[in-house]
Amino acid sequence: AQLALSFNQMAAHLEQTETMRRQLIGDVTHELRTPLTLIQGYASLLGSIVKENKDASDLIQGIVTGERRLLDVVNNMVDVSKIDNQALLVRKSAISVYLIVKIVHNEFKVALQERKILLSVTELEGLPDIQADPELLGKMFRQMIGNAIKYTPDGGSITIQGKKLCASEAGWDGKEAVEIEIIDTGIGIDPAYHEVIFDKFYQMGPVELHSSGKTKFKGGGPGLGLAIARGIAQAHGGRIWVESPGHNEETFPGSRFHVLLPVGN
Ligand SMILES: Nc1ncnc2c1ncn2[C@@H]1O[C@H](COP(=O)(O)OP(=O)(O)O)[C@@H](O)[C@H]1O
Ligand SMILES: [Mg+2]
Structure with a gap:
């Protein structure tokens, strides 16, 4: 009985520590966002004042770029922290997945051109509107x-396609769903990592690359993207998973990410 008691106390203590840790991440990232936004504002103001001076402008552009990347990481941490605390606010309305994917596609146009990657969106126009939060879905697809x-790698291709599943196919009781697939001709993922990549801060690339841009081949990132994507899918009652035959940087077996989202509430 004594053993059970101390075990329970230990478990309660652990839970408390975990709650405090989550709270801390949430608070700290929130506090970081305000000064970062200030720096960004002042840097772009300064940029407009010295715009005739090429050297000064270039330096300020460097500040703005670095600051934007930092804000991006902080914003991702805020999202992860909300997901952890089940505090993600989902504002649902009837939305077209096709439209959201088109908007995100547009944001990546320059990167896609630079990397000579062909992105094609097929079969999404015909999908029914779904009850979802447009901003969150945009974040997920981004x-x-x-x-x-x-x-x-440069010269590869990405295909985004989707289909409507009837209730029995989706595996939910009485709910229709849409399934979106994002298929790439990239380096692929070893099946041993198909689950852990959705954990926060999990990433497989070497850390040395992490200062390079986020659309560069194997460029940097803090490993929060898929944790956010899964959190968003789950907050909509959906699911997200990956299929890939394995990782190979010579034959490029590619990856196929699936997102299943209920059509109704
Ligand atoms: N399309 C993909 N092809 C190959 N590997 C991927 C793909 N998407 C994600 N991964 C792997 O999953 C890891 C986690 O992804 P993510 O959470 O977005 O973190 P990040 O992009 O910051 O590294 C990546 O570091 C990478 O190893
Ligand atoms: Mg990522």
Whole structure:
């Protein structure tokens, strides 16, 4: 009985520590966001004042770029922290997945051109509207499409397709769903890692590369993208998983990410 008691106390203590840790990440990232936004504002103001001076402008551009990347990481941490605390606010309305994917596709146009990657979107127009949060779904697809670009070599291709599943196919009781697939011709993922890549801070690339841009081949990232994508899918009652025959940087077996989202509430 004594043993059970101390075990329970230990478990309670652990849970408390975990709650405090989560709270801390949430608070710290929140506090970081304000000064970062200030720096960004002042740097771009300074940029407009010295715009005739090429050297000064270039230096300020460097500050703005670095700052933007930092803000991006902090924003991702805020999202992960919300997901951890089940505090993600989902504002649902009837939305077209096709439209959201198109918007995100557009954001990556320059990167896709630079990397000579062909992204094609097929079969999404015919899908029914779904009850979902447009901003969150945009975030989810941004992470997944960003990854597909990052882990596909120059000259590769990405296909985004989707289909509607009836209730029995989706495996939910009485709910219709849409299934979106993001297929790339990239380096692929070893089956041993198909689950852990969705954990926060998990990444397989070497850390040395992490200062390079996020759409560069195997470029940097803090390993939060798929944790956010999964958190968003789950907050909508959906699922997300990956299929890939394995990792190979010579034959490029590619990866196929699936997202299943319920059509209704
Ligand atoms: N499309 C993909 N092809 C190959 N590997 C991928 C792909 N998407 C994700 N991964 C692997 O999963 C890891 C986690 O992805 P993510 O959470 O987005 O972190 P990050 O992009 O910051 O590294 C990546 O580091 C990479 O190893
Ligand atoms: Mg990523």
